[in-house]
Structures are given as structure tokens and as C-alpha cells.
Amino acid sequence: MVHNPVVVAALSAALLAPLAAGMYSSNSPVIQLTSKNFAEKVLKSNHASxxxxxxxxxGHCKNLKPAYEKAAENMKGLAQVAAIDCDEDANKRTCSEYGIQGFPTIKVFKPGKSGKPSIQDYQGPRTAKGIVDYLIEQIPNHVTRVNSKTVDGFLKEKNETAKAILFTTKGVATPLFKALAVDFLGSVAFAQVRDKETEVLQLFGVEKFPTFLVLPGGTAEGVIYDGEMKKEGMAKFVSKFAGAAAGKSAAKDEKTAESSTSSTSSAPPPRPTFDSTIPEAPSLEGFAATCGNKICVLVVTPDGTPALTAQEKTNFYVNHVKQTFPFFQVQGSKLSPEFLKGFGLTVSDKVQVRALSAKRGWYVEYDGDSTSEEDMKAWIDRVKMGEIRKQKIPPFEKEEAVTPPEPVKEAPKEEEPVKEAPKHEEL
Incomplete structure (x- = not known):
């Protein structure tokens, strides 16, 4: 019988604890902000909010609540709909900084090129449709339009980096595709090709629309996505190549090498988005490529242990890892014997936690009180500062590396068109 995962409980005490009392419940689609997490969730986010x-x-806030939650549900995965309770003493400083004098006040934060978001008051209709219509226009566009004149340059630029290309009948990028590009900003380049660009279509052998493919990088052939044109499936598909590309890039650039005793000597990994997915670690070498030169935190759970929710994962980053370490959760039964042995793991009915650098060949076992959130925080801090005893990872076998997907040479099956943002009439 599987015991309760007490270590995960300690890891995510802040994750599972109810959020501060306010107008929106913990089950609300509205992201709940505080003075402590405002900067991480909004100011530093790549998403529009x-x-x-x-x-x-x-009273006006209560009247707005149904429409605001409906807008949040419609914008899920596309942009962030959030709220902060200015009546809470701990949040009054933040509300004051933005000159809030009346309620409700709605502001829109759009990521800027300088690293600071542009901020403007929302003056539109206080309806779900009005908020969605306005917020859709604020989604950053990191999708490159590629044609016969620019395709060579696009392919040659940062050739080691994975590239995702959508072949479509649409002339502009949809909110869904723009949101995908935001999710993988910095790790995968996104492009869109119109059906009229016959030379580019012939180059890739594309005959049907939409066709979505990923070029893994280097000389590897493109791999065509064969699932539904929905964000969850497309994001999962792209994520398979994002980690591998990041690992190759890090290995080629000595300047990005991170000191094993400091987490501040190089830029942190891309921030997780509010709907990010925790990948699995299929092999030592595959995991090493996914982590690159970074220190990773690995939580190995027994079969049947529920995975952390998207909100819990985000809270883990904010409250514990401070955006420093990539965080992975995987069931022990899915790991190879070589992987288990390499990191001192066993197939167990208990949760096991490791901080590790697969590329540098060391790991650290969590040895604190399994019920203490403070012990977990202190352990993370010691790992960040290098003030903890490391154990050596034995050499792993090359043949256990992840086998790249077989390149798809045939045109894909007819797919449903990429959907625009939620239809306003459905709001």
C-alpha cells in the first residue's frame, strides 16, 4: 500500500495551503496576487496580464466577479487574468504603488522590450467579452512571418536551436500560436508560413493545412505534429525538443557554464509559465540534456501519487526555488535501473528528492524533516550556495540516451484549423 507522500507535502506546504482570504476562491480561474508574488507573476512574466x-x-467588485472569472476561463493558456486584494494590509503597499484610489481598478501589463512591462488602465466594457477582446490584442507576438526571401535566414540563424513552424491559410498569427511562442520564448523560435508561399511549401514538402512541425536543430530532419491543433497537445510536442536544444546549446557555449557552487554565475533558466508542464526524465543522458548546465530539483514519487497542479508548480518555483532551478516530478517506476542507481534512488513507496547536476556528475539527497517546510527551504538555500555535501553520479551508458523521434516524410493527415481565441459569442 502506498503511503502518503509526506515529502511532497513538505515541499509544497505553501502550494497546498489555501490562498489568502479574498473575493476569489482557490478554485477560481483568476490568478490571485499578493505583494510578495506580484513581481514574479506579473512584472517579470513574458505573458500579458x-x-x-x-x-x-x-459592491462594484462583487458585480464584476462573474464576468471577470469568465474572462479568466476564456483566456486560460493565452494570457493572465489576475486580481489583488487591496483590503489586505500586506497588499496595501503594492496597491499604493500603482495609485489605486477606487475599486475596482483594472490595469493591463504588457511585456516590454526593455524588460519592464508597459502599464495602462483598462477603460473598456467591464464584461467578459470586453476584457477578452482587449487582452487578446495585448498578447506579445514573437512569431516570425517567413516567406521565400526570408526562409534561408530564418533557418540559418541559431541553427542549434529548435524551431517550430506553422503552415497555415491564415495571414496573421492566432492568439493560440502567439501564446505558444511566449511559452517557449528563448528556447524555441516560432515561425508561420502562409499557404501562398509555394517555394517554402515545396522546400518542406507541405501540401495540407494546417501543418505544424518542429526542426530539432542542427542537421536533424523536421518532425510533424499529428495531434489536435490545441495548445496543450502542441505545447507538449514542442517541449520534447526545447530541452534537448537547450542542452546542446549550453554544451557549445562555454560562457554559459555554471559554477557548481553558485546559482548566480549565469542567467537563470526560462521562467515557468502559469500553465507549464513538468516533463519526465527517461534516462540519465536525456535528463542531462534537459537540464543542460543547470542544477535541477527532482522529486521521485510512488505510483498513484497525484502530480502537482499547474498552480502548485508555479508556487513551488516562487516560494522555494526562486526561479533558480528547473523542477521535475516523475514516478519512480518510470525510471530505468541505471537512472535509479545513478542518483541513489530506489523504487519505493516514499517520495525521494534530489538536487543534482547531471552534466557535472553530482547530486544531493534531501535529508531534512519530511514534515518541515522550513527544513525544505533551508535545504534549497544550502544547495544554491553550494554549502552541502555532494555525491558523485557514476558514468552512465550512452546507449540509454533518448532516441530522437523518427522524421516524418509524408504529409500529415487533415487537421482541424488552429482555433482563434475563444469565440466572443460563447462568453
Whole structure:
């Protein structure tokens, strides 16, 4: 019988604890902000955000709540719909910084090129449709339009980096595709090719639309996506190549090498998005490529242990890992014997936690109180500072590396068109 995962409980005490009392429940699609997480979730996010500054006793705020939650549900995975309770003493400083004098006040934060978001008051209709219409226009566009004149340059630029290309009848990028590009900003380049670009279509052998493929990088052939044209499936498909490309890039660039005793000597990995997915680690070598030169935190759970939710994963990063370490969760039964042996793991009915650098050949076992959140925080801090005893990972076998997907040479099956943002009439 599988015991309760007490270590995960300690890891995510902050994750599973109810959020501060306010107008929106913990089950609400609205992202709940505080002064402590405002910068990480909004100011430093690559996603566009709309933020409601409210007070629970405000009648207009209560009237807005149904429409605001409906907008949040419609924008899920595309942009962030969030709120902060200005009646909470701990949040009053943040509300004051943005000059909030009345409730509800709605502001839109759009990521800027300088690293600071542009901020503007939302003056549109306070309806779900009005908020969605406006927020869709604020989604950053990191999708490159490729044609016969620019395709060579696009393919040659950062050739070691994975590239995702959508062949479509649409002239502009949809909110869904733009949101995907935001999710993988910095790790995968996104492009769109119109059906009229016959030379580019012939280059890739594309005959049907939409066709979505990923070029893994280097000389590897493109791999065509054969699932539904929905964000969850497409994101999972792209993520298979994002980690491998990042690992290859890091290995080629000595300047990105990270000191094993400091987490501040190189840029942190891309921030997880609010709907990010925790990948699995199929082999030592595959895991090494996924982590690159970074220190990773690995949580190995027994079969039947529920995976952390997207909100819990985000909270783990914010409250514990501080955006420093990539975080992975995987069931022990899915790991090879070589992997288990390499990191001192066993197939167990208990949760096991490791901080490790697969590329540098060491790992650290969590040895704190399994019920203490403070012990977990202190352990993470010691790992970050290098003040902890490391254990050596034995050499792993090359043949256990992840086998790249077989290149697809035939045109894909007819797929449903890439859907635009939620239809407004459905709001």
C-alpha cells in the first residue's frame, strides 16, 4: 500500500495551503496576487496580464466577479487574468504603488522590450467579452512571418536551436500560436508560413493545412505534429525538443557554464509559465540534456501519487526555488535501473528528492524533516550556495540516451484549423 507522500507535502506546504482570504476562491480561474508574488507573476512574466485591484466589501467588485472569472476561463493558456486584494494590509503597499484610489481598478501589463512591462488602465466594457477582446490584442507576438526571401535566414540563424513552424491559410498569427511562442520564448523560435508561399511549401514538402512541425536543430530532419491543433497537445510536442536544444546549446557555449557552487554565475533558466508542464526524465543522458548546465530539483514519487497542479508548480518555483532551478516530478517506476542507481534512488513507496547536476556528475539527497517546510527551504538555500555535501553520479551508458523521434516524410493527415481565441459569442 502506498503511503502518503509526506515529502511532497513538505515541499509544497505553501502550494497546498489555501490562498489568502479574498473575493476569489482557490478554485477560481483568476490568478490571485499578493505583494510578495506580484513581481514574479506579473512584472517579470513574458505573458500579458490584466490585474484587478479590488476590495472584498466593494459592491462594484462583487458585480464584476462573474464576468471577470469568465474572462479568466476564456483566456486560460493565452494570457493572465489576475486580481489583488487591496483590503489586505500586506497588499496595501503594492496597491499604493500603482495609485489605486477606487475599486475596482483594472490595469493591463504588457511585456516590454526593455524588460519592464508597459502599464495602462483598462477603460473598456467591464464584461467578459470586453476584457477578452482587449487582452487578446495585448498578447506579445514573437512569431516570425517567413516567406521565400526570408526562409534561408530564418533557418540559418541559431541553427542549434529548435524551431517550430506553422503552415497555415491564415495571414496573421492566432492568439493560440502567439501564446505558444511566449511559452517557449528563448528556447524555441516560432515561425508561420502562409499557404501562398509555394517555394517554402515545396522546400518542406507541405501540401495540407494546417501543418505544424518542429526542426530539432542542427542537421536533424523536421518532425510533424499529428495531434489536435490545441495548445496543450502542441505545447507538449514542442517541449520534447526545447530541452534537448537547450542542452546542446549550453554544451557549445562555454560562457554559459555554471559554477557548481553558485546559482548566480549565469542567467537563470526560462521562467515557468502559469500553465507549464513538468516533463519526465527517461534516462540519465536525456535528463542531462534537459537540464543542460543547470542544477535541477527532482522529486521521485510512488505510483498513484497525484502530480502537482499547474498552480502548485508555479508556487513551488516562487516560494522555494526562486526561479533558480528547473523542477521535475516523475514516478519512480518510470525510471530505468541505471537512472535509479545513478542518483541513489530506489523504487519505493516514499517520495525521494534530489538536487543534482547531471552534466557535472553530482547530486544531493534531501535529508531534512519530511514534515518541515522550513527544513525544505533551508535545504534549497544550502544547495544554491553550494554549502552541502555532494555525491558523485557514476558514468552512465550512452546507449540509454533518448532516441530522437523518427522524421516524418509524408504529409500529415487533415487537421482541424488552429482555433482563434475563444469565440466572443460563447462568453
Amino acid at each position: 490584466v490585474v484587478e485591484f479590488y476590495a472584498p466589501w466593494c
